[in-house]
Amino acid sequence: MDHYKITKNFNFISSQYRCYGYRKSILDISQTVPALHSGGALSCVEILDLIYFGLMRVRSKVFFDKFIMSKGHSCIMQYILLNKLGIIPDKMLNSYCKKNGVLGCHPDYGNPGINASTGSLGHGMGLAAGIAQAYKIKNTKRKIYVVISDGELQEGSTWESMMMAANLNLDNLICFLDHNGSQSFGLTKITHPKFYPIINKVKAFNWSVASANGHNVKDMKEKLKKISNTKKPKFLICNTVKGKGVEFMENKPIWHYRSPSIEEYTFAIKNLKHIKN
Amino acid sequence: MRNNFADVIYEEGLKDDRICVVVADISPAGSIEKFRKKFPKRFINCGVAEQSMIGIAAGLALEGYRPFCYTIATFALYRPFEMIRVDLAYQNLPVTIVGMGAGIIYSTLGSTHHSMEDISVASAIPNMRVFCPSDPLEMKKATRWCATKSKGPVYMRLGKVGEPILTKNSQDNFTIDKIRCIEKGKGNSYAILTYGTSLKLALELSTKMKKDKNCFPHVYTSNSIKPFDNNGIEEILKKFKKVIIIEENVPHGGLTSRVKCINSDTKNRSQILAFTLKDKFIHSYGTYKDILNTHGLSLDKIFKKI
Numbered sequence: 001m002d003h004y005k006i007t008k009n010f011n012f013i014s015s016q017y018r019c020y021g022y023r024k025s026i027l028d029i030s031q032t033v034p035a036l037h038s039g040g041a042l043s044c045v046e047i048l049d050l051i052y053f054g055l056m057r058v059r060s061k062v063f064f065d066k067f068i069m070s071k072g073h074s075c076i077m078q079y080i081l082l083n084k085l086g087i088i089p090d091k092m093l094n095s096y097c098k099k100n101g102v103l104g105c106h107p108d109y110g111n112p113g114i115n116a117s118t119g120s121l122g123h124g125m126g127l128a129a130g131i132a133q134a135y136k137i138k139n140t141k142r143k144i145y146v147v148i149s150d151g152e153l154q155e156g157s158t159w160e161s162m163m164m165a166a167n168l169n170l171d172n173l174i175c176f177l178d179h180n181g182s183q184s185f186g187l188t189k190i191t192h193p194k195f196y197p198i199i200n201k202v203k204a205f206n207w208s209v210a211s212a213n214g215h216n217v218k219d220m221k222e223k224l225k226k227i228s229n230t231k232k233p234k235f236l237i238c239n240t241v242k243g244k245g246v247e248f249m250e251n252k253p254i255w256h257y258r259s260p261s262i263e264e265y266t267f268a269i270k271n272l273k274h275i276k277n
Numbered sequence: 278m279r280n281n282f283a284d285v286i287y288e289e290g291l292k293d294d295r296i297c298v299v300v301a302d303i304s305p306a307g308s309i310e311k312f313r314k315k316f317p318k319r320f321i322n323c324g325v326a327e328q329s330m331i332g333i334a335a336g337l338a339l340e341g342y343r344p345f346c347y348t349i350a351t352f353a354l355y356r357p358f359e360m361i362r363v364d365l366a367y368q369n370l371p372v373t374i375v376g377m378g379a380g381i382i383y384s385t386l387g388s389t390h391h392s393m394e395d396i397s398v399a400s401a402i403p404n405m406r407v408f409c410p411s412d413p414l415e416m417k418k419a420t421r422w423c424a425t426k427s428k429g430p431v432y433m434r435l436g437k438v439g440e441p442i443l444t445k446n447s448q449d450n451f452t453i454d455k456i457r458c459i460e461k462g463k464g465n466s467y468a469i470l471t472y473g474t475s476l477k478l479a480l481e482l483s484t485k486m487k488k489d490k491n492c493f494p495h496v497y498t499s500n501s502i503k504p505f506d507n508n509g510i511e512e513i514l515k516k517f518k519k520v521i522i523i524e525e526n527v528p529h530g531g532l533t534s535r536v537k538c539i540n541s542d543t544k545n546r547s548q549i550l551a552f553t554l555k556d557k558f559i560h561s562y563g564t565y566k567d568i569l570n571t572h573g574l575s576l577d578k579i580f581k582k583i
Contacts, residue, residue, distance in 0.1 A: 109339075109367075109368045115339065116335075116339060116368065117363060117364075117367050117368050119363075120359060120363050122328075123332060123360065123363060123364055125332070126328065126329050126331065126332015126333055126335065126336065126360065126364070127332055127335055127336040127339065127364060128336060129329070129332065129333050129336060130332060130333035130334060130335055130336015130337045130338075130339070130340075131336040131337075131339055131340055132336070133318075133321065133333060133336065133337060134336065134337050134339075134340030134341070134342055135340070136318060137297075137318045137319060137342070138340070156328070157328035157329065157332065157360065160323070160326035160328050160329035160332075161326075161328075161329045161332055161333065163324075163326065163329070164321075164323055164326065164329050164333060168321070
């Protein structure tokens with residue numbers, strides 16, 4: 001039924017190099033603003049690279065499929081990627097969060113490549129379900145990809161729309177969960193110790209679901225393929241590490257929000273990890 | 278109004294395949310059934326999930342559709358408020374939220390079902406339009422406008438069932454966003470200004486004033502609270518010595534505040550006699566008329582004060 005094709009020159013090695021580049025750019029830009037939400041941006045690097053370079057199809061030089069960054073606080077990663085694709089111009093990215101700049105810490109609908117305004121958690125699933133239903137009405141084979149955070153699974157609105165997506169048989173909706181296990185206040189397993197395992201809950205809502213290593217594009221791609229042959233909406237739990245690639249940031253809740261100091265930045269760049277599939 | 282709304286939306290649905298209806302467990306679903314049967318993919322019942330109703334409508338609008346969200350006013354506006362603010366208003370999407378049974382019309386269901394401040398709440402959101410048609414005729418015109426002309430979100434406040442037709446022989450034609458003279462009076466002593474289902478009470482008051490007071494007020498409706506017809510109000514304030522406002526909304530953030538504001542800003546000296554819902558929850562029950570009376574909105578209570 002669904003077949004996830006590699007549409008551009010996607011290979012796992014070049015993805016690794018790109019991901020290293022995104023992480024470097026995230027750190028560079030972190031020096032221009034006091035609060036970058038760098039931790040959550042670093043955790044979804046591989047997920048976004050896979051979606052944009054490995055999954056979303058292109059027709060006549062535009063994306064045939066659509067993407068929504070529901071975890072809007074990590075949109076710097078999306079901006080950097082869109083910049084790499086030539087969709088967001090350098091000048092626009094360079095004025096990120098600056099006076100008269102149009103790119104801020106959360107994505108605004110209408111900016112190049114930005115399909116929805118997000119930033120308040122728990123909105124992306126409803127929007128994605130509506131878009132997926134629109135594709136059903138139009139009878140098109142387009143797909144909608146959405147990336148949510150594990151914090152968004154604490155919002156009732158996410159589950160309301162997950163229920164609806166299953167009811168409406170939205171097999172064209174593919175959700176990636178950036179499961180980094182950490183949120184503003186601390187570790188999610190401490191805030192919500194009884195919430196796990198997530199996979200059973202998603203399955204109970206009649207979604208097609210699998211888990212993968214969220215820093216391994218090959219693993220994510222394979223696991224997604226395994227659950228693609230169904231009429232249900234798809235959900236890939238991507239197990240990730242908040243702050244991935246910068247050792248002193250990894251799994252430290254403080255890096256949910258803050259940007260590194262100049263000393264920390266220099267150290268981070270010097271020791272930035274090259275994550276292999 | 279409910280059944281008339283369903284008829285209009287069905288007709289518009291036939292003309293334009295971008296019209297969708299997204300509801301949250303409306304009861305009874307009877308009147309909108311025709312639309313569901315004819316356009317099964319364009320009718321989505323989210324059940325008791327109002328946040329999802331707004332989110333899905335926004336998603337449809339992002340793909341070029343023109344959805345109508347439809348449920349009881351309190352649940353249409355208050356429960357998914359932040360979805361309305363962010364998904365619809367911030368992104369400025371052409372989605373119409375139809376608040377059915379608005380105001381305190383669901384009298385015996387209690388304050389959980391009374392939208393006493395929906396006008397104030399909805400009109401506080403940037404990009405949002407707020408319409409309050411007064412009878413089935415105005416409702417049809419406003420609904421058609423939303424279906425064909427709106428470029429952003431609209432909150433439309435409607436009554437329930439059985440509202441009488443009151444604007445058939447109006448002095449002015451219906452123009453969206455404009456103050457409309459429904460009944461022409463005599464002289465320049467009194468104007469009565471209202472919107473929505475309160476027009477009935479306004480016309481009763483006018484009749485009583487003619488009969489018992491020998492004065493002939495002019496009766497106006499403001500079908501749109503946002504955008505507001507500032508010029509139209511200014512003219513009324515300049516012309517009349519006393520302006521009576523009847524409003525089924527709390528005292529702040531609705532028609533009354535706006536009129537008082539314009540009166541003050543233009544250094545006008547008309548006397549404003551405002552009759553609104555009280556700024557409090559009512560803990561007693563009874564008919565719609567009984568609850569209005571508890572809030573001070575009865576013909577006799579208003580008449581005594583003017």
